[in-house]
Amino acid sequence: MKKKDIRQFILSFALALVIYGAFMFAMNSGIINSYWSGILIVACINVVLSTSLNLASGYLGQLTLGHAGFMSVGAYASALCSIYLGTSFIVSLFIGALAAALVGLLIGIPTLRLKGDYLCIITLAFNEIIRIIMLNIGITNGAKGLMGIPMSTNFTIVFFSAVITIYVIYSIVKSRHGRAIISIREDETASELAGIPTSYYKILAFTISAFFAGLAGGLYAHYITILIPKVFDYNKSVEILVMVVLGGLGNLKGSVIAAIVLTILPEYLRAFSDYRMLLYAIVLIAAMIIKEKNLMPHIKEKFSKKKDENKEVAE
Amino acid sequence: MSFLSTIINGLSVGGMYALVAIGYTMVYGIAKMINFAHGEIIMVGAYITYVVFSLMGMPVIVAVLASIIGCALLGVVTEKVAYKPLRNSGSLAVLITAIGVSYLLQNLFLLIFGSAAITFPDFLPKGQIHFLGMSISYVSALSLVLTCICTFLLLLFVNTTKLGKAMRAVSEDKGAAELMGINVNNTISLTFAIGSGIGAVGGVIYGLSYSLINPYLGAMLGIKAFIAAVLGGIGDIKGAMVGGLLIGLAEAFTITYISSTFSDAVVFGILIFILLVKPAGLFGINVREKV
Amino acid sequence: MALLKTEGLGIQFGGLKAVDEFNFEIDKNQLFGLIGPNGAGKTTVFNLLTGVYKPTSGQITFDGKSILKMSPTQITQFGIARTFQNIRLFKNMSVIDNVKVGLHHSQNYSLIASVLHTPNYYKGEEAIEEMALSLLRVFDLDQYAQVKANNLPYGKQRKLEIARALATSPKLLLLDEPAAGMNPTETAELMETIKIVREKFSIAILLIEHDMKLVMGICEKIAVLNFGTVLAFGTPDEIKNNPDVIAAYLGDEE
Known part of the structure; x- marks a missing residue:
């Protein structure tokens, strides 16, 4: 078990390095222009967001619509550190992630007693309250936007942030802690009566999820270099949740693919800019109905076969 | 603004929230889903009134009726097309689909009417009503009167008619209702129709109160009305009305005595408070999970 | 007593x-x-x-x-461990993972250990695997270890529930x-x-x-x-x- 595990780990890491090398080569040689490089950076940030939300919504099974709120906490905290405290980029990122985790913890403790739609709506409310706070406290410069953030984010850092996020969440899911988290999704009462401290694990998963959302926020802040509260409204949370749901709840690979596809696809739709959101809405409704009604049994079958072979995705 | 006029203002806005909240509460009661697109249906209602009255030059009453019927139809159609296929799915799938419908309507109207605000026809007489030494604008009075009438009629309908009984039965247990010979599909359609139709009235009131409408108006209005429904105890029609009025009052008082920038925060704060303290709402009953 | x-x-x-x-x-x-x-x-x-x-x-x-x-x-x-009148398994988890949830407290490697894959983590996971398999063997369920719990026939689901309860020692x-x-x-x-x-x-x-x-x-x-x-x-x-x-x-x- 240990040997097999280590071999798989080395293989995956080598694969990540190869992908990284290929992209770096393509960017440096101009095969991928700077416009698409930027989109790749955003795609990697979205991978961090979707995989981390998958921990809370997919594995833990708690519907939340507040991920953008945690992202904004991370974004503002890290940006303010860089601007006012002059901390190095990595330290700022870490502080941002910790700040988001702290807010996640504080929100998680009272709210995670709620379930389903109620949890969803209360996290949305917290999301909006965080946004209103960012809009009204002086240090964030409100609606005018926080400016002067150093442009430190590059492809290397976002790529490895995404790899680390996937690795950490995958490792957690594969441990006794991860099984405890998944069992809560399956049946909270039965989990409790199997001796799992469910409240602890709910808050833990929620906090870790917020931590990585904060990391994504920090990366975003140091890439865009100006922060406006409106970016982090509940529509952003919906966007992330859609990635997780379309990728498959409790399916890390799916989250990664969905995050990348949903970042790149809209770029191809730029030609229809007026109809873009309309198309997005139609695709969203159609995709949900197709997915839930199992209208693609063949595709799905192929998919699940692959899953068994790789044994990588925990469901 | 004086204390009294703040109350009147709050009740008037609250009446509008109540009219919208009724739709949320009825749909949640029967379909057990948050119809995130409900706010957008209200937006459509306001636009229909504008088109029929201002562009087509029809009388007010025709415009308002067209808006009610249009919204009712739209509600039924969205249910049939988007929600019905997902009736047995998890709440997440339904939630996302509802958000999809809301994006769809919003962007459709953006395409047709553009993002700039349109002036809503002002068909109420100018001036104020003087009543017991207070002066109330016609919109405020209309909002309150309509809210009371709609709630009263709806309660009468749900509690005394056969169709109302069918609705209550379906909301208790779909399967059992079906076995008792109730047409579940029709009952759900009827619920969407009534909820959306009453919402259309809320849309008209919105237009009259703020005199400007844009395709985004449904988003915040919808969320606040939903909060009102939760506050009153979701699934409870009386609760939706009381919740709506309370939210309106809370907002008005925040604007008058604190700051308009925090009115949304206060509303969300109320939601968080009520969900943490009494998730079933003011009129709801907590249900115990069966083990 | x-x-x-x-x-x-x-x-x-x-x-x-x-x-x-x-x-x-x-x-x-x-x-x-x-x-x-x-x-x-x-x-x-x-x-x-x-x-x-x-x-x-x-x-x-x-x-x-x-x-x-x-x-x-x-x-x-x-x-005190229990089973339920209407079976409550972790339906989408494998048979062996159901038992492993019950074995949660038999090991105490930390969250950090599982992220860093320390020797402690491997030792713990191997011990859990072994205990889970031996519990499944008692109920003749070991050949179904990787099957989704929901796909087990009814009688075996009942047995799995007992195995999960026993896993909490x-x-x-x-x-x-x-x-x-x-x-x-x-x-x-x-x-x-x-x-x-x-x-x-x-x-x-x-x-x-x-x-x-x-x-x-x-x-x-x-x-x-x-x-x-x-x-x-x-x-x-x-x-x-x-x-x-x-x-x-x-x-x-x-």
């Missing part, structure tokens, strides 16, 4: 006394049967013993300590109608397994069953519950000859 003792245990829902003045004792390693007609409050007793419901009156002592203030999780960790195992929905052969087989489990793990078992004959066959002590109170308490022979029981329970059946 008794392993489990309840004194004056009672709970009210609204005005209804679902369980009232419920007194009984279970000794270490005893096979105890709890019987009674539908709605007598048997499952409610289980819910009280496992902390799912908090009693409105009375005392529960387990292993010399009151468990009234403990949460269901704590009670399970303290040594309880001193007392509560089985809520383990034979429900099984045919006579399956039931007989299950009862054999229950006996073996008690020997092998040297634990006490409290069994809810509808089937009077079955309970009489394997239990050493029986309590008969009717309308939330204990109607009779004793050995199978004493129960068989108790006039109250015959009137309230057997009389209806025959």
